[in-house]
Amino acid sequence: SQQGEEDPQALSIQEGENATMNCSYKTSINNLQWYRQNSGRGLVHLILIRSNEREKHSGRLRVTLDTSKKSSSLLITASRAADTASYFCATQRAAGNKLTFGGGTRVLVKP
Amino acid sequence: GAGVSQTPSNKVTEKGKYVELRCDPISGHTALYWYRQSLGQGPEFLIYFQGTGAADDSGLPNDRFFAVRPEGSVSTLKIQRTERGDSAVYLCASSFSDYNEQFFGPGTRLTVL
Numbered sequence: 001s002q003q004g005e006e007d008p009q010a011l012s013i014q015e016g017e018n019a020t021m022n023c024s025y026k027t028s029i030n031n032l033q034w035y036r037q038n039s040g041r042g043l044v045h046l047i048l049i050r051s052n053e054r055e056k057h058s059g060r061l062r063v064t065l066d067t068s069k070k071s072s073s074l075l076i077t078a079s080r081a082a083d084t085a086s087y088f089c090a091t092q093r094a095a096g097n098k099l100t101f102g103g104g105t106r107v108l109v110k111p
Numbered sequence: 112g113a114g115v116s117q118t119p120s121n122k123v124t125e126k127g128k129y130v131e132l133r134c135d136p137i138s139g140h141t142a143l144y145w146y147r148q149s150l151g152q153g154p155e156f157l158i159y160f161q162g163t164g165a166a167d168d169s170g171l172p173n174d175r176f177f178a179v180r181p182e183g184s185v186s187t188l189k190i191q192r193t194e195r196g197d198s199a200v201y202l203c204a205s206s207f208s209d210y211n212e213q214f215f216g217p218g219t220r221l222t223v224l
Contacts, residue, residue: 030210041200042217043154088153097142097209098167101153 006089006105014110019076021105023089024069030094032065032072037086037104046074046087051094079109113137115216117203123222124193132188132219136205143186144213145178146170146202154202160186161209193223 007022023032031050035043047063049056049072056063062075076083086106090099116135124130136143142161146154156170160180168178175193180186190197200220204213 033212035215043202043204043215045212045214048212090153092210097159097161098144098156098170099146099154099204099213100156101146103151103153 006102008105010106012108013079015079015081017079019079019107021074021087023072023102025091028094029091031092033090034063034074035088081109081111084109115203115205115214117216117219119219121220125224126193126195128193130190130193132201134186134203134216137214140205140207142206143180144204145188148200148202195223197221198223
């Protein structure tokens with residue numbers, strides 16, 4: 001079963017706009033990771049945020065984590081056509097090492 | 112350095128046949144994972160190796176699925192008596208240690224006719 005649930009399921013924006021997607025999960029976690037996937041193949045790791053962290057940045061990406069609400073958000077600023085992809089959140093629980101993925105948010109950035 | 116590699120990139124087989132999918136992790140990564148992804152869904156965990164041993168195989172759907180990692184590096188996922196429902200992209204990932212980023216390979220697209 002999938003623990004993380006992304007919202008929205010799909011997002012269409014113009015180049016230059018910001019894109020925000022959310023992830024909710026059900027159980028306690030050690031960390032939460034965001035991945036990007038193009039064309040249904042390999043996943044590219046974007047950011048890992050640990051349960052004792054609240055915010056992380058990487059280039060145009062900003063991730064927040066609220067463990068009290070069991071939710072995370074991924075913000076892509078100044079989006080580009082190349083950002084068109086599916087974005088997945090994945091949680092890693094304190095016990096065990098597998099990642100549990102959500103269903104993903106499909107982002108379309110129109111030039 | 113080289114990333115995670117998987118072979119073959121595509122595999123088409125007939126129902127009932129046996130298939131092997133190979134994963135070559137990043138050098139030095141002791142943890143190796145197999146996931147399966149169906150169209151339009153997120154990846155689902157199959158099995159996790161720490162070194163040569165399967166530390167967690169709770170995601171394997173049934174006893175037709177088996178995976179090995181005999182020397183703690185390359186891993187092979189083996190599927191016996193394939194069924195049409197096994198069609199999916201099989202993804203392999205490796206990480207340097209527990210609770211770190213997992214780096215994914217490009218996947219093997221398995222099609223069972």
